[in-house]
Amino acid sequence: xxxxxxxxxxxxxxxxxxxxxxxxxxxxxxxMSDPTANVVNLKNILGQVIAGGADGVLMSFGSAQRxxxxxxxxxxxxxxxxxxxxxxxxxxxxxxxxxxxVINFRKMATSRAKDAxxxxxxxxxxxxxxxxxxxxxxxxxxxxxxFAQECRKVGLPLIIEPMxxxxxxxxxxIAEILIASARIATxxxxxxxxxxxxxxxxxxxxxxxxxxxxxxxxxxxxxxVPRDALELVDEALRAxxxxxxFGRNVTKAKDPKKMVEDLCDLVHGVKTIDQIFSPVEKGxxxxxxxxxxxxxxxxxCETVCVQAHSxxxxxxxxxxxxxxxxxxxxxPLNKVNVCILCEACIKVCEPNALTLSEExxxxxxxxxxxxxxxxxxxxxxxxVLFDDDGYPIICDLCEGDxxxxxxxxxxxxxxx
Amino acid sequence: MHTHIGKAIRMSDIxxxxxxxFDSTIASSIGAxxxxxxxxxxxxxxxxxxxxxxxxxxxxxxxxxxxxxxxxAAPLVRIDWTNAYRGADFCLPVSHVKRIPMSNAQDVTDxxxxxxxxxxxxGYGDMFEAENIRSISHLIRESYSLSLPVFVDIRPIGDHxxxxxxxxxxxxGVSFMMEAGADGLIIPLCxxxxxxxxxxxxxxxxxxxxxxxISKSEFQSVIEHNIQGLVFSEAILREKDYQSKIQLLK
Numbered sequence: 019x020x021x022x023x024x025x026x027x028x029x030x031x032x033x034x035x036x037x038x039x040x041x042x043x044x045x046x047x048x049x050m051s052d053p054t055a056n057v058v059n060l061k062n063i064l065g066q067v068i069a070g071g072a073d074g075v076l077m078s079f080g081s082a083q084r085x086x087x088x089x090x091x092x093x094x095x096x097x098x099x100x101x102x103x104x105x106x107x108x109x110x111x112x113x114x115x116x117x118x119x120v121i122n123f124r125k126m127a128t129s130r131a132k133d134a135x136x137x138x139x140x141x142x143x144x145x146x147x148x149x150x151x152x153x154x155x156x157x158x159x160x161x162x163x164x165f166a167q168e169c170r171k172v173g174l175p176l177i178i179e180p181m182x183x184x185x186x187x188x189x190x191x192i193a194e195i196l197i198a199s200a201r202i203a204t205x206x207x208x209x210x211x212x213x214x215x216x217x218x219x220x221x222x223x224x225x226x227x228x229x230x231x232x233x234x235x236x237x238x239x240x241x242x243v244p245r246d247a248l249e250l251v252d253e254a255l256r257a258x259x260x261x262x263x264f265g266r267n268v269t270k271a272k273d274p275k276k277m278v279e280d281l282c283d284l285v286h287g288v289k290t291i292d293q294i295f296s297p298v299e300k301g302x303x304x305x306x307x308x309x310x311x312x313x314x315x316x317x318x319c320e321t322v323c324v325q326a327h328s329x330x331x332x333x334x335x336x337x338x339x340x341x342x343x344x345x346x347x348x349x350p351l352n353k354v355n356v357c358i359l360c361e362a363c364i365k366v367c368e369p370n371a372l373t374l375s376e377e378x379x380x381x382x383x384x385x386x387x388x389x390x391x392x393x394x395x396x397x398x399x400x401x402v403l404f405d406d407d408g409y410p411i412i413c414d415l416c417e418g419d420x421x422x423x424x425x426x427x428x429x430x431x432x433x434x
Numbered sequence: 435m436h437t438h439i440g441k442a443i444r445m446s447d448i449x450x451x452x453x454x455x456f457d458s459t460i461a462s463s464i465g466a467x468x469x470x471x472x473x474x475x476x477x478x479x480x481x482x483x484x485x486x487x488x489x490x491x492x493x494x495x496x497x498x499x500x501x502x503x504x505x506x507a508a509p510l511v512r513i514d515w516t517n518a519y520r521g522a523d524f525c526l527p528v529s530h531v532k533r534i535p536m537s538n539a540q541d542v543t544d545x546x547x548x549x550x551x552x553x554x555x556x557g558y559g560d561m562f563e564a565e566n567i568r569s570i571s572h573l574i575r576e577s578y579s580l581s582l583p584v585f586v587d588i589r590p591i592g593d594h595x596x597x598x599x600x601x602x603x604x605x606x607g608v609s610f611m612m613e614a615g616a617d618g619l620i621i622p623l624c625x626x627x628x629x630x631x632x633x634x635x636x637x638x639x640x641x642x643x644x645x646x647x648i649s650k651s652e653f654q655s656v657i658e659h660n661i662q663g664l665v666f667s668e669a670i671l672r673e674k675d676y677q678s679k680i681q682l683l684k
Contacts, residue, residue, distance in 0.1 A: 163536030198465030
C-alpha cells in the first residue's frame with residue numbers, strides 16, 4: 019500500500035498488473051564505465067530491447083533525455099532513471115582493463131526525483147553500498163533517505179540496489195549481508211529492490227520474505243551461456259522474486275531481442291526454461307551428430323545420459339556409445355555412436371510401439387511393445403539397448419534438450 | 435501544557451496514564467531480527483494492545499493499513515538511522531558508529547506520523563554528540579511549525595559511558611533534551627532513584643525503554659515515579675506468550 023496514488027500508478031506501469039512481475043533491462047553502463055560496444059550502440063540495442071517486450075529500461079538521465087522518444091506508447095517499456103553515479107567499475111590500480119582507473123571509491127547523487135518525473139520516468143534507481151566502510155555506508159544511507167523523502171513527495175517509486183562490496187565482504191557473509199541490506203533498504207523507504215542473487219534458492223527466499231517489497235534479481239556479469247543466465251532468474255523466481263534487471267547479458271547478447279523475449283517468457287510464466295531452450299520444435303526434425311575427432315573419451319555424455327533418464331550413475335544403460343579404439347589404429351581414437359534418427363527401428367516395429375513424436379523424437383508405448391528385439395537388431399549404430407524386461411532403451415533427445423550435448427565441452431556432440 | 439492544539443491532540447494519541455509503545459525500528463540497522471520478518475503480521479497483533487508503534491519511514495509507508503486508527507496504536511516515525519546496534523553477531527563488524535537523519539518533520543507529517551522520534555547517542559565523543567544535538571535541535575524547530583511532537587530517545591551506549599557514569603549520563607541527556615525543546619523523552623529503564631528523580635524533574639512526558647517484558651507490579655512501580663509508560667524493543671517478540679503478558683500490563 020502506498021501513501022500516494024502516484025507511486026501505485028507508476029509501480030503498475032513497471033510491474034505487469036496481471037502477475038506483478040517485471041523484466042527490466044539496465045542500459046546505464048556508459049554512465050559509469052568504459053564506452054564498450056553495448057554503450058556505443060545503445061540506440062540500436064534499445065530498439066531490440068523494446069521490440070523484445072521489456073517492461074522497463076534503466077537509463078542515465080542523459081540517455082533518457084536523448085532516447086526518451088523511443089519509449090512513447092502504451093506498449094513500450096517504462097523508463098527508470100539512474101539517479102546516482104559511482105566509479106566502482108574503475109576502482110583499483112590493478113584494474114588495467116579500464117581506460118582511467120580510480121583509487122577512491124565515490125558515489126554521487128546526480129538527479130532528483132523531480133527531474134526523473136519530468137522525464138516521464140516510472141521509477142528511479144539508486145545504489146546502496148554496504149561492506150566497504152562504515153563512513154561510505156552512512157553516506158549511502160543519507161543519500162537514499164533523501165531520495166526516499168523526495169520520492170514520497172512526488173509519488174515516484176524508489177528502487178534501491180543494495181551491493182555488498184568491499185574488504186569486509188567475503189564468500190561466507192555475502193548472503194547474510196544481502197539479506198540484511200534488503201530489509202534495511204525497505205526500512206529506509208525503498209518501493210522495490212534490484213539486488214544480486216545470493217547464490218541459492220533458500221537464502222534468496224529469505225531475502226525476499228524479509229524485504230516485503232518486490233525484488234528484482236540482477237543478471238550479473240555477462241554469461242557465456244544464455245541458459246546459465248536464465249537459470250539464475252528461474253531460481254530467483256522460485257524464491258519469490260518479482261522479476262529481473264538484466265544488463266550486459268542482454269545488451270551484450272548476440273541477439274538482445276531474443277534474450278529479452280526469453281526473459282519475458284520465463285518471468286511472465288509463458289514458458290519454462292526447458293521449453294525456451296528446447297531445440298526440438300514441432301515440425302522441425304533435428305537429430306544428434308557425433309563428431310568423433312573432438313571426442314576425448316571422458317564419457318561424461320554417457321554418464322549424464324543415464325543420470326537424466328534413471329536418476330543413477332553409470333554408463334551401461336546410456337543411449338549413446340563412445341567406442342574407444344586401440345591406440346595403434348588411426349585417429350580418431352574415440353568413435354561417437356549416437357541415434358541418427360534413421361527411423362529404422364520405427365519402421366521395423368510391427369505393433370507400432372515406437373513412433374516419432376510431434377516434437378521429433380522417438381517415443382515408446384510399452385503397452386504395445388511385444389519385446390521382440392527387432393529394433394535393436396536393425397539399429398546401424400547399435401545404440402538401442404534393452405532393459406531387464408526386454409523393453410528397448412532408445413535415445414529420446416531428452417525430450418528436446420539432450421543432456422549429452424549440453425554437457426560435452428569438447429563439441430563432440432551437436433544437435434543438427 | 436501544549437501551546438499547539440495539534441501537538442496536544444497528537445500526543446494524546448500516544449500517551450495515557452500507562453502507555454505502552456513498541457519500537458520496530460531495529461531492522462534499519464541490522465535487517466529483520468527473529469519475530470520481525472513479516473512486520474505487517476506482527477503489527478496486526480500488536481496495534482490493538484499498544485498505544486504507539488515506532489516505525490521507520492519506509493515501513494509506515496507500506497504498512498499504513500496496519501497502524502493508526504481509533505483505539506489502535508499511533509504511528510511514531512523514527513527519523514534517524516544508525517549502525518550502533520550492530521553487535522558481534524552481525525555479519526559486518528562496525529568500526530565507526532554513525533547516525534544519519536533519514537526523515538524530517540515535514541516527511542513525518544506527510545506519512546501520517548503522530549510524532550517524530552530522534553535518537554540522542556551519548557558517549558561516542560564530542561564531535562558525534564555535537565552533531566547529534568545540532569540535528570535534533572533542527573528537527574525540533576522544524577516540527578514546531580507543524581505541531582508535530584518530537585520524542586528524543588536517549589541512548590547512553592557509547593564507549594565513554596561506564597557503569598559508574600551511566601545513570602548520570604541519562605540525567606545529562608534528559609537535561610539537554612528538555613532544554614532543546616523535546617516534547618517527550620525515552621530513557622533506558624534505569625535505577626528507581628534515577629527514574630524518580632527524572633520523573634519529578636521533567637516537565638515533559640517520559641517513557642522508559644525496556645529490552646524485556648516486566649511484571650505488572652514492576653510496571654506499577656515505574657509509573658509511580660511519574661514515568662508515563664514503557665517502550666519495548668523487538669526483543670519481547672522472542673519471549674514466550676508475550677501478547678498475554680502485555681495485555682496484563684494494561
